[in-house]
Amino acid sequence: MADNTIINVKDVHKTFVSEAKQSLWDRFRGKTHEVKRVEVLKGVNLEVAQSETVVILGSSGSGKSTLLRCINKLETIDAGRIYVHGHMIGYREQNGALVAERASVTAKKRTDVGMVFQHFNLFLNKTALGNVMAPLRDIKNLSAADARIKAVHHLEMVGLGDKLDNYPSKLSGGQKQRVAIARALAMEPAVMLFDEPTSALDPELVGEVLAVIKRIAQAGTTMVIVTHEMQFAREIATRIVVMDQGLIVEEGPPETIFTNPQHDKTRALLSRSQTSPQASES
Amino acid sequence: MDFITDTLAVFPSLIGAVPIVLQLAAGAMILALVLGLLVALARISQFKVLRAIAVFYVEVIRGTPLLVQLVYIFFVLPSIGIAIDPIPAGILGLGLNYAAYLSEVFRSAILSVESGQTEAALSLGYTPTKALWKVVIPQSFVVSLGPIGNYFIAMVKDTALTSVIAVTEILKTANILNSQTFQTTEIYTAAAILYLMLSLPLSRIVVLLERKARSRG
Ligand SMILES: Nc1ncnc2c1ncn2[C@@H]1O[C@H](COP(=O)(O)OP(=O)(O)OP(=O)(O)O)[C@@H](O)[C@H]1O
Ligand SMILES: [Mg+2]
Numbered sequence: 050m051a052d053n054t055i056i057n058v059k060d061v062h063k064t065f066v067s068e069a070k071q072s073l074w075d076r077f078r079g080k081t082h083e084v085k086r087v088e089v090l091k092g093v094n095l096e097v098a099q100s101e102t103v104v105i106l107g108s109s110g111s112g113k114s115t116l117l118r119c120i121n122k123l124e125t126i127d128a129g130r131i132y133v134h135g136h137m138i139g140y141r142e143q144n145g146a147l148v149a150e151r152a153s154v155t156a157k158k159r160t161d162v163g164m165v166f167q168h169f170n171l172f173l174n175k176t177a178l179g180n181v182m183a184p185l186r187d188i189k190n191l192s193a194a195d196a197r198i199k200a201v202h203h204l205e206m207v208g209l210g211d212k213l214d215n216y217p218s219k220l221s222g223g224q225k226q227r228v229a230i231a232r233a234l235a236m237e238p239a240v241m242l243f244d245e246p247t248s249a250l251d252p253e254l255v256g257e258v259l260a261v262i263k264r265i266a267q268a269g270t271t272m273v274i275v276t277h278e279m280q281f282a283r284e285i286a287t288r289i290v291v292m293d294q295g296l297i298v299e300e301g302p303p304e305t306i307f308t309n310p311q312h313d314k315t316r317a318l319l320s321r322s323q324t325s326p327q328a329s330e331s
Numbered sequence: 332m333d334f335i336t337d338t339l340a341v342f343p344s345l346i347g348a349v350p351i352v353l354q355l356a357a358g359a360m361i362l363a364l365v366l367g368l369l370v371a372l373a374r375i376s377q378f379k380v381l382r383a384i385a386v387f388y389v390e391v392i393r394g395t396p397l398l399v400q401l402v403y404i405f406f407v408l409p410s411i412g413i414a415i416d417p418i419p420a421g422i423l424g425l426g427l428n429y430a431a432y433l434s435e436v437f438r439s440a441i442l443s444v445e446s447g448q449t450e451a452a453l454s455l456g457y458t459p460t461k462a463l464w465k466v467v468i469p470q471s472f473v474v475s476l477g478p479i480g481n482y483f484i485a486m487v488k489d490t491a492l493t494s495v496i497a498v499t500e501i502l503k504t505a506n507i508l509n510s511q512t513f514q515t516t517e518i519y520t521a522a523a524i525l526y527l528m529l530s531l532p533l534s535r536i537v538v539l540l541e542r543k544a545r546s547r548g
Contacts, residue, residue: 121454152458160456170451174470184455187465229451236455 054135055240055271056097056120061129063090063115063295089115091295092129097240097273102266104282104303105275106318107292113275116292117242120273121162122155133161134239160188163233163241167249169225171217171232177204177224178213181232189236203231207261223254227261234265241265243274279322283307291315337514341505341521348504352529355421355490355500360483362426367433368468374438385434392431398492400424405496421493421500429486436478440471473544480537484530491526501525 069083089112097103105113118124120131122139126147131138138158140147172180181200185191191199204210207227217225226246233241243262247255259281266272266285276282282289282303289306291299291314299312310316373385392400401424404415415423444467452462494503505522509515 123450123453152460156453156456156458156461159454162454164451164454166447166451168447170445170447172448172451172466172470173445174473183465184452184457187461188456232451233455 053099054096055099055101055133056095056273057130057132058093058095058116058120059130059132061090061093061116061119061131062088062127063112063119063124064088064127089295090119090126093292093295093297095290095297097271099271100269100287101271102285102287103273103290104286104288105273105290105292106277106279106282106315107275108314108318111292112295113292114244117164117244117273117275120242121159121164123164125149133158138162160236161239163236163238165226165229165233165241165243165246167245169217169222169229169249171225171228173217176214176216177209177220177228177231180217180228181235184232184236199235200231203235204228206234206264207231208257221254222250223257226250226258230258230261230265234270240271240273243272243276245275245277248277277322279319291318334517337517338521338524341508341514341518342525344508345501345504345521345525348499348501349525349529351418351498351500352487352490355418355425355493355498356483356487358422359425359429359486362422363429363433363482363486364479366426366430368437370430370434371437371441372463374434375441389431389434392428397424397428397489398495400428401492401496417493417496417498420496421490421498424493424496425486425489429482432482433475433479436475436482437471440474441467443474444470476544477537477541480533480540484533484537487529487533488526 065087067085067087069085093112093116095103095116105116107113115124119126120133120138122131125139128147130140130142130147136158139150139155141150142148172183175183178197178200181203182193182196185196185199186193189196201210201213204213207230209224209227209231212220212224212228215224217228220228230246246262247258250258255278259278262272262274263281263285274282274285284303286303288300289303290297291306291312293312293314299306299310299315306315307319310319370385370388373381374389376382401421404424405417405420408415441463448466448470449459449462452466453459457465490498490500491502493500494506497503499507501522505518509518512518
């Protein structure tokens with residue numbers, strides 16, 4: 050592991066276990082409890098170095114979101130290790146087994162990882178400024194004045210200097226997502242994770258968000274981005290990672306992936322996007 | 332004309348009970364808010380025992396009449412050595428009762444705050460507890476404002492029940508007057524109007540509060 054490794058995912062396995070809905074009649078007959086298991090990550094390895102922009106591609110259900118959420122310990126894992134900045138997140142090792150660590154310890158480590166969600170997840174009772182200030186006050190313990198200066202700075206950076214006092218209900222989708230980006234970025238995380246940041250947006254609002262993300266990448270922020278925007282992926286990525294059915298099946302620099310894809314799945318993804326109306330536009 | 336002037340003449344004697352009604356309602360509401368929130372938190376906690384205790388509490392309270400609860404506190408508890416004065420007993424009874432109902436209001440309000448916001452808070456470094464207190468609960472209070480206000484109005488009216496445990500609130504005062512003057516119609520009409528004069532402005536305030544809260548969300 051090189052010194053400048055920010056994220057190190059080693060052989061991570063994740064299975065979702067859900068209890069199938071059982072009718073009263075089934076239970077009455079003493080039918081055994083049905084448990085549904087879906088193995089979503091089947092041994093994923095991924096290293097992300099400082100200043101890299103890694104874009105994860107993959108068809109729906111391939112496990113992209115789950116992988117990002119595991120890096121932030123929003124999901125538990127069954128096996129493997131995830132290190133952020135050299136620290137294992139969510140667990141400690143005891144006799145070679147994973148033991149969940151205290152919530153407050155995980156919380157501290159999470160400040161190293163910023164996350165932007167598909168559905169923005171803004172605090173609805175706070176203005177744009179309030180959203181960005183809240184974690185600076187609550188987690189970083191900045192004074193109101195300092196938090197305000199910092200929050201305003203980051204909101205201006207995403208082009209929302211004139212929307213400070215708007216509540217989320219008075220912002221467009223693109224503006225909401227830019228507030229979410231400012232909120233995460235203001236915490237100065239070591240890495241930013243984006244889970245389909247534009248797929249809940251009207252097409253005409255996608256550009257403004259992508260432009261902001263691009264600007265952050267150019268400033269040297271380490272990022273992992275899940276997206277279906279192929280053109281954007283090609284422009285912004287320093288490395289492309291292709292996932293299929295819970296595994297990374299191909300990775301490499303964007304030029305190689307886009308011009309000379311090796312894996313069938315990658316070819317399928319690329320050809321599908323080339324025939325989609327959005328890609329043919331550009 | 333006589334009826335109206337006679338009814339109006341009753342008011343000065345009843346007005347003195349209004350501070351007691353407000354004292355009962357305010358005290359009981361504070362108790363109900365605090366306890367209701369605790370019960371709601373217990374009901375969504377990860378500890379089975381806490382959840383069970385909370386469910387038991389809510390079911391027992393909702394399954395028995397408030398009047399019986401008041402009588403129990405005032406007349407039965409002394410037999411096991413817990414004697415409480417009428418007004419504190421009234422506050423306790425009303426508070427314990429409304430806590431059960433408010434806990435349901437809080438619980439559904441907490442669950443109605445999108446789980447995405449909690450996840451966002453966690454990803455920013457909030458602990459689950461901090462996310463609950465800083466992100467979820469403030470919003471559930473806003474969502475609960477209307478129902479809380481309506482329960483408060485109901486509580487003001489329910490203070491009348493404490494007349495059976497010797498609290499000299501409006502109804503009890505009316506009863507005493509009635510036994511002296513036998514102007515039954517005038518006295519109870521005045522009492523009813525007095526309750527209306529308390530609850531109507533309160534309803535108005537609740538509507539305004541709700542409108543204000545909604546305009547922000
Ligand atoms: N909480 C859950 N419980 C059960 N199964 C889940 C859960 N979350 C995700 N899954 C399943 O895990 C698989 C991978 O989901 P994931 O969200 O990681 O896919 P994805 O690659 O992000 O797909 P998309 O492009 O649609 O967002 C899917 O089959 C999904 O149904
Ligand atoms: Mg996804």
